[in-house]
Amino acid sequence: MSQVGQSAAPARCGGADRDPDVFDPRNRNENMKSECLLISSLFEGANPFPEVVSDGLMEYKCNYFLGNDSTKWRINVPNFSSITYKEIYPGIDLKYYGNGRQMEYDFIVAPFADVSQIRIKYGGCESLCVNETGELEVQTKWNTVTERTPYVYQIVAGEKKQLTGEYYLCDDNSFGFKLAKEYNPALAVVIDPVLTYSTYLGGSGSDRSTDIAINSSGQAYICGSTGSADFPVVFAYDNTINSLSTFDCFVTKFNATGNSLLFSTYLGGESADYFTAISIGAESGIGIFLTGYTYSADYPTTFPHFAYFGNIDAVLTGLSSTGDSLLYSTFFGGNSSDYGTDVEVRCNPPCSTGAFSVWITGATNSLNLPVFNASQTTNAGLNDAFIAQFTSTQFPISLSIGLKYCTYYGGSGSEGGRSLGISPTIPYKPYISGSTQSSGLPAMNGYDLSFGGSEDIFITMFDVAGNGQIYPSASTYFGGSGSDNSTSLAILSSGAVCVTGYTNSPGIATPGAFDENSNGFYDVFVAKFSSNLVSLNFCTYLGDAGEDYSGTSASALTADGQGNLYVTGFTSSSNFPTVNPYDATLSGTLDAFISKLSSNGSSLLSSTYLGGTINDYGVAIALDNSGCTYTLGGTYSTNFPLMNPFDGSYGGGNEDVFLTKMCLSCCVGTTGNVDCDLANVADISDLTALIDNLFISLAPLCCSSEANTDGDLGGAVDISDLTALIDHLFISLAPTAPCQ
Secondary structure (H helix, E strand, O other), X not given: OOOOOOOOOOOEOOOOOOOOOOOOOOOOOOOOOOOOOOOEEEEOOOOOOOEEEEEEEEEEEEEEOXXXXXXXXXXXXXXEEEEEXXXXXXXXXXXXXXXXXXXXXXXXXXXXXXXXXXXEEEEOOOEEEEOOOOXXXXXXXXXXXXXXXXXXXXXXXXXXXXXXXXXXXXXXXXXXXXEOOOOOOOOOEEEEOOEEEEEEEOOOOOEEEEEEEEOOOOOEEEEEEEOOOOOOOEXXXXXXXXXXXXXXXXXXXXXXXOOOEEEEEEEOOOOOEEEEEEEEOOOOOOOEEEEEEEOOOOOOOEOOOOOOOOOEEEEEEEEOOOOOOEEEEEEEOOOOEEXXXXXXXXXXXXXXXXXXXXXXXXXXXXXXXXXXXXXXXXXXXXXXXXXXXXXXXXXXXXXXOEEEEEEEEOOOOEEEEEEEEEOOOOOOOEEEEEEEOOOOOOOEOOOOOOOOOOEEEEEEEEEEOOOOOEEEEEEEEEOOOOEEEEEEEEEOOOOOEEEEEEEOOOOOOOXXXXXXXXXXXXXXXXXXXXXXXXXXXXXXXXXXXXXXXXXXXXXXXXXXXXXXEEEEEEEOOOOOOOEOOOOOOOOOOEEEEEEEEOOOOOOEEEEEEEOOOOEEEEEEEEEOXXXXXXXXXXXXXXXXXXXXXXXXXOOOOOOEEEEEEEOOEOOOOOOOOOOOOOOOOOOHHHHHHHHHHHHOOOOOOOOOOHHHHOOOOOOOOOHHHHHHHHHXXXXXXXXXXXXX
């Protein structure tokens, strides 16, 4: 394979100091003049008149009323999900599409076409370099623009085979791509920088993931259970598996690039131990809290609120933020079987004192659960849900943690708390959701007060009375004539309550939803309720003729600041709906999926399969501050798609964990209509996106509608929006217009 360009070896990014005299927009004074920076890109030697092909006609249209000359106005301009420049180089197409924080582009290289033809030159920058993770850094006098490591693949025998690809730098601020020797020139190749990282995690035994949390730095905390004596551990509280015949819990923290571990530890006793959920107290440096259940009488405890061990007990465990010390750990349960399924931690306002609260929910068939300030003091059926809140007056925890309340919640049949959410406003109100077989569940003040089918979903909101007693203040059934199962609940910043799960009930979708018709034996559903649970805003099916399931974690559903919903799970449907997919084809018997729904449930904004040739399933999903998704799951595939992995090899047991970071089609931020990169602030990257849209590539902005970048509310994205953003950033600092 010939190399791109004729220069010396690629420059690696160093740590040289920046010139202190270079303009920095943060160093302003009243007399300073505004400056603009333009970064341009040129495809050197490219076809100047390529055929342009659009694909994926979208529902909305744009109107452009520019200036006072009506002959230049354009109305009902169609929008497309992708634009392809055919034969931009001989045998090479260039495809643009919205997929992540910014526009994405793929080079599609035909068989026997020469990849070395591709050469992109940047103008307006100081230098290019490749950092240690293989990303291209474009150094400017203001900031650094980063292009992710390219994801390169070929379709071999119907399967996507990843190739090793990297940026190759030339001596004139231009670059191309270099492919490894396994490249087959007789097959088409796609160079695509969308997948940020994807990795296995595990040892030679079975490794099962259950939940994920992301901090403000983009570092991922995951938990689960492992039967591997060689599970990777580093800076661990416990370096050794405690039972070789069954499972230990694990907690692992990845760095922001996903290629190394900041800590990883076992936790457990002599019998089986399982973590089901994780929550991190990012607001005030609170540690990591986990819940699950244990069969081990010697499960590690410290400052336990309940030292008694029954048959199977729920656990509540607090680890230090570095994962190497146990701050608090307690059994929780009665004399029978008790299971913790979800946990949430919040600092107690004003969040400067170190005080915090922890909530857990789960299921129990114990008759002597340690109830306190309870609205229901006895187990009413076969299994009941429970909810409990612990509070601490200081951090570190020491001996200050205490039980604020604990109550059963259930009817004469069987139910369990599956997922837990906390209201965004103070005083905090907890919600739980799950599945019930009880016709006499205490439902009140809710959307549906009647049980239907063989199993229904329930959602319940709790309040605390003046005497400290917890009580359900609103509760609703939800379901149809069949079996309806809830796995995950998410509370939006607006207070709306969303749930996902799987169902075989027809007729539960609402008019105007993305999919109003049930498709197969089981379909995923996503539903959104008002905060008081009285109104159903929408419900949609998601699936096709096979079997489709939401993830098994309480975190299978999450939302961004605009209320768009992200769900993961697994499917056997060969026609599961996809939009701008990373992978459009079912690769094995079961594949994981990642889907993004609009805030009103009427459209699918992006959706993709994810997996190898055997079985893969999504368990949990989380978002970072940039709107990128982190999908956690399990895989039996030795060829699961990887990118910059911490672990590039399948462990060889019955199952490995996978963690994949991906950016789906983006929307707008929350602080202004010109926030295109979901950073929750209008900044330089938004300016770059607007300049590129208006003057350079004319690529469409990565937003759900044109008005989302309409900074002056004039009805179009145009020069006045650019002026408004420059004024906001460098001159008057006036705020941009609020989001619509």
